[in-house]
Amino acid sequence: MSIHAEIGHAEAGYRRLLLRRATLLVLLAAGLVLAFLLDVATGPARLSLGTVLQTLLAGPGATGPGAEGMNGLIIWQVRLPQALMAILVGAALALAGAEMQTVLDNPLASPFTLGVSSAASLGAALALVLGSGVPFVPQAWLVPANAFLFSLGAMTLLLGLARLRGAGVQALVLFGIALVFAFNALVALLQFLATEQALQQLVFWTMGSLSRASWPQVGALAAAMALVLPFTARAAWRLTALRLGEDRARSFGVDTAATRRGALLRVSLLAGLSVAFVGTIGFVGLVGPHAARLLVGEDHRFFLPASALCGALLLALASVIGKLAVPGLMLPIGIVTALIGVPVFLALVLGRGRMA
Amino acid sequence: MKPDLTIQGLRVAYGSRVVVEGLNLPPLRPGTLTALVGPNAAGKSTLLRGMAGLVPRTRGVVRLGEQDLLAMRIPDRARHLAYMPQGLPGGVALTVLETLVGALRAVPGDRPVSGAEATRRALDLLQRLQIADLALLSLDRLSGGQRQLVGLAQALVRRPDVLLLDEPTSALDLRHQLSVMDLVHRMVREEAVIGVVVLHDLGLAARFADRVVALSQGAVQADGTPEATLTPGLLAAVYGVAGRVERCSQGHLLVLPDAPLPPSV
Numbered sequence: 027m028s029i030h031a032e033i034g035h036a037e038a039g040y041r042r043l044l045l046r047r048a049t050l051l052v053l054l055a056a057g058l059v060l061a062f063l064l065d066v067a068t069g070p071a072r073l074s075l076g077t078v079l080q081t082l083l084a085g086p087g088a089t090g091p092g093a094e095g096m097n098g099l100i101i102w103q104v105r106l107p108q109a110l111m112a113i114l115v116g117a118a119l120a121l122a123g124a125e126m127q128t129v130l131d132n133p134l135a136s137p138f139t140l141g142v143s144s145a146a147s148l149g150a151a152l153a154l155v156l157g158s159g160v161p162f163v164p165q166a167w168l169v170p171a172n173a174f175l176f177s178l179g180a181m182t183l184l185l186g187l188a189r190l191r192g193a194g195v196q197a198l199v200l201f202g203i204a205l206v207f208a209f210n211a212l213v214a215l216l217q218f219l220a221t222e223q224a225l226q227q228l229v230f231w232t233m234g235s236l237s238r239a240s241w242p243q244v245g246a247l248a249a250a251m252a253l254v255l256p257f258t259a260r261a262a263w264r265l266t267a268l269r270l271g272e273d274r275a276r277s278f279g280v281d282t283a284a285t286r287r288g289a290l291l292r293v294s295l296l297a298g299l300s301v302a303f304v305g306t307i308g309f310v311g312l313v314g315p316h317a318a319r320l321l322v323g324e325d326h327r328f329f330l331p332a333s334a335l336c337g338a339l340l341l342a343l344a345s346v347i348g349k350l351a352v353p354g355l356m357l358p359i360g361i362v363t364a365l366i367g368v369p370v371f372l373a374l375v376l377g378r379g380r381m382a
Numbered sequence: 383m384k385p386d387l388t389i390q391g392l393r394v395a396y397g398s399r400v401v402v403e404g405l406n407l408p409p410l411r412p413g414t415l416t417a418l419v420g421p422n423a424a425g426k427s428t429l430l431r432g433m434a435g436l437v438p439r440t441r442g443v444v445r446l447g448e449q450d451l452l453a454m455r456i457p458d459r460a461r462h463l464a465y466m467p468q469g470l471p472g473g474v475a476l477t478v479l480e481t482l483v484g485a486l487r488a489v490p491g492d493r494p495v496s497g498a499e500a501t502r503r504a505l506d507l508l509q510r511l512q513i514a515d516l517a518l519l520s521l522d523r524l525s526g527g528q529r530q531l532v533g534l535a536q537a538l539v540r541r542p543d544v545l546l547l548d549e550p551t552s553a554l555d556l557r558h559q560l561s562v563m564d565l566v567h568r569m570v571r572e573e574a575v576i577g578v579v580v581l582h583d584l585g586l587a588a589r590f591a592d593r594v595v596a597l598s599q600g601a602v603q604a605d606g607t608p609e610a611t612l613t614p615g616l617l618a619a620v621y622g623v624a625g626r627v628e629r630c631s632q633g634h635l636l637v638l639p640d641a642p643l644p645p646s647v
Contacts, residue, residue, distance in 0.1 A: 033505045036517040040479055040501060043518065133473065267488035269474050270481060273436050273467040274536065279460030279489035323520070324475040325484075 047328040050321050054335040058113065061342035065109040068349045069356075071100055082106075111239035112345040112359065113338040114247045115304050118296040120314025120337020121258065124330055126181075127315055128265045129289045130188045134199050136311035137297035139371075141205025142180045143308070146301035147231055148209045148216075149176030154227050155220045170246065174298030180205055181290045234307040234360020236345060243303045250299050254292045261288055262326040269324055307360045309367020310337045310344075316370075340366075384412035385447025387544055387576045392442035394425075394432030401428040402600040405442070410593075412543070412574040415567055417581045417591035417608075421621050425600035426580045427468070430546050433578070434465035446543060446576075457489045464542035468549050470521060470529050478524070478532050479504055479517040485536045507539050511565060526553040534562060538569065545570070547579045551586060559583070563590040588612055588635035596620050608635055618643060 066082075067073045073081075081094075081101045123136035130140075137143045149172035152158055163171040187201050217228050230238065264285045267275040275282050300307070314337030315329075321336075322328040341359065344366065348357040386409035394402040402425045410416055418426045432440045435452050444451045451459055476484070482504035486495045495503070508514040513531050516524065524532065530553045537545060550566065551559040567590045570577040581587045587594050587608060594611040596604040598620045604611040612635060617625040625639040 029509055032514050033502075033509055036479065036505050036508075036514055037501060039518045040477075043477070131471070263484060263488045266476070266480070266484045269471070269476060270484070270536070271467065271471045273431065273434075273465065274470075274533075275488065276436055276456055277434060277460060277463075277465040277467075277537065278485050278540070279457040281456045319475050323477070323480070325480050 047322045047325075047332075051328065051331055051335065054321075054332060054339060058335055058339045058342065061339055061346070062109055062113060065112060065342050065345050066101060066105045068346050069100070069105060070354070073097060073101070107239045107241050107244050108236045109342065109345065110244045111236050111247070111304060112341045114244065114251060115236075115300045115307060116310050116314070116338040116341025117334040118247065118251060118300045118337075119307065119311040120318070120340075121254075121330060121334045122293040122296040122300075123311030123337070124315035124318065124333035125258070125265070125289045125293050126184075126311075128268055128324075128326070129286045130184060130198060131268075132188075132198055133316070134312070135202075136309070136315075137177070137293065137301075138306065138308040138311055139206075140180075140184055140199070140202030141209055142177045142184070142293065142297045143301050143306045143311075144206045144209035144213070145180035146173035146177040146298045147306055148212050149173040149298070150231055150302050151213045151216045151228055152176075154231075155216045155224045170299050170302035173302035174294060177298035177301070178290070178294035180209075181294050185286055185290055230358075231301075231305040233358040234305040234363070235358035236304055237356060237358075239304065247299050247303060250295055254295060257288060258292060258330055259327075261285060262330060265289070265326040265330075266324065305358075305360060307341070308364050309371060310340055310363055313337075313367055313370050314340060384543065384574050385449075386411050388443060388445040389433065390443040390445075392429070392432060392440070392444065394428050394437050394440050396428075396437065400600070401425045402432060405429065405600070405602060407595065407602070407605065410576050410578065412576050413571055414592040415570045415577040415579060415590060416593045416595060417579050417587035418595050418597060419581055419584060419587050420597035420603075424597040424620075426597055427548050428600075429597065430465065430548050430578065430580055431467075434463060434546050435459055436465065451544075460489065460540070461493075462542060463544040463546065464537040464540045465546040466533055466537040466548060466550060468552065470533050472522065474521050476521055477518050478508070478513070478521065478535075481521065481532065481536055482507070482539045485539055504535075504539055507535050511535055511538075512561070527555060527558055530554055531558065531562065534566075538566075541573065542575065544576045545578070547577070549580050549582065552582065559586060566590070584612060584637040585635075588637060612637055 063075055063078055067075055067078045077097055078101065081097050084098065086102045119137055126135040126137065127133055150169045153168040153172040160168065160171045160175055184198065184202065188198055217225060220228055264280045267278045267280045268282060268285060272282055315333040317336040318329055318332035322332045344359050344362040348359050348362045351357055388409050389405065389407040392402055392405040393400065418429065420426050431437050433444050440452060446462055451463060483500045486500040486503065505514060505517060508517055511531055513528065516528060521529065521532065530550065534547065534550050537547065547566065551562055554562060563586050566577060566579065569575060591608055593606065594608050595602060596611055596616055603620050604616050612627050614625055614627060617623045617639065622643050623639045624641050624643050625637065628636050628638060630636050
């Protein structure tokens, strides 16, 4: 093959690769819309997709007497906040997991596995049980503010350890596990001390449930996503470069310390708010990025959105399963993701063992 | 006329462990290739990382013309200087081409490169390295030698003024050792780059370098042309090896190690 033909061939191949990835993102998004509608339609009162679409298009004002009004009430007041929360939390946790895996250079990193979620739980529990938390924050937002602060602390610890010379992949995972145990023990201690009412609320955290999702919470998490996404998008190339190692990325001109700090803030905000609103939902932050990596590789322009979409899709489907698995009962979504997530997690660990 | 690279009073330390102290080098000129040689733990890689501004609290002067490279912000320094570490990390789901495009687009700076231009430049270089056929393969599917070539390409594609390469030939077969060193040598000449290469193979250093700097225990033991530096005396003093340096029938220097010297010598 002549030189120009070979270059032309590779160029065309690369264009096809980019197109394929963009198509996959569109397909994921389409799948997500479907899963979302299915989630809204599923519940004690079965609604057809047609009814769901009609009611959604009619707008939030379509509540009132009669069957249509009832549907409107169910959809706009109950199902929609939960379904949107599932998508937002799934996207937030998977995005946080993806950024953690890149900046910590660790395929087992996620808010759940390395203790960031547990830290957020502790923060939330402190606010719930003792009513103590960040000063100057209104009472209603004490729980999320505390959860954010504690996840920020956990991420700072993890990053600090990852930067120590000689601290390998295993050390980081072990440290993360230690964090999980430590924070969980403290949460258990708070449970022990808690009043009856606070205890009930705490149990909800540890399970991870969408059932209390409300519009203001959906709004807050959506706003956090909207705030974070432009920065994530801007960091995409730098994060891609970071995959090639610290020295190489810096030689490309990447301020790796600043890139890590940015990721730390984003991860803490997304993971902290998610945990504050719905409790600990495991494995989405781990499985989402891995699925995305298999689909589109690690060019972060595609990897990050694909992770978010995979996470959102996973949680929307988990929400549907949680409503259908036991008739007449809505399983907390955290239980569903754990049951699905554990085998996937094991497959990842064992798969890596084989490769090594 | 491109500026020289000056290194004065360089001190590179990892925490309290000082590896290089008070190191001075006569100016490194554009269009010349300098080989850094020396035994294991002589401080070659540390010196290179220090020059690249990758070791915190490195003191001294690394100046390109009038510009202090160590004082620059990371993105500004990267416009002048490219550094190739040993080895690429494993488990990375990126294609060869993507890593090169990433090297060009990671930080846009004041001369942003469009996607199409980055792709073209990357493919041109891969072609020159004779590995254009690897462009769309994932890094994880490459052999050790291929990975090294791709790592080298990531540094070369940025067209730096100063090119620092840490053992670019260690995993390569004979043919690729020669072709890589030949390419680096030509690039340094044609584009007036200041090239510094850590080499273990003294034969390659003798053959391709304009200048050889021998390090031992973080200090310069010899510095000059390959003929002047690569001597039996240096082999004994720096490597603890008895050996000869002879010329082959084609006039190339050959370094022939014979036997390790007893530690007391």
